[in-house]
Amino acid sequence: MTNMSDLHLFRVTTLQHEREVVQQLRREANIKRINVSQAAEDIKRFVNQHQPEDFLLMGFPSVKSNPFREKSSCTAL
Structure with a gap:
């Protein structure tokens, strides 16, 4: 069985968790x-505006880059 201090600690921890959940909500x-x-x-607008600098779409200007x-x-040898 749990003693009273364990039960108190559980309640405090649960209450603290509930407060954090409420703050997040x-x-x-x-x-x-x-x-x-x-x-x-x-x-779509962002992708179209940044397409020229996107290496995944346009590739690299040189192999070394x-x-x-x-x-x-x-x-x-």
């Missing part, structure tokens, strides 16, 4: 919401 309630259709349009290229190995 209050923060989320204050977030400005927009329609999904508007968010999708915003994302690609940080993901395979490194050449040096071999001695």
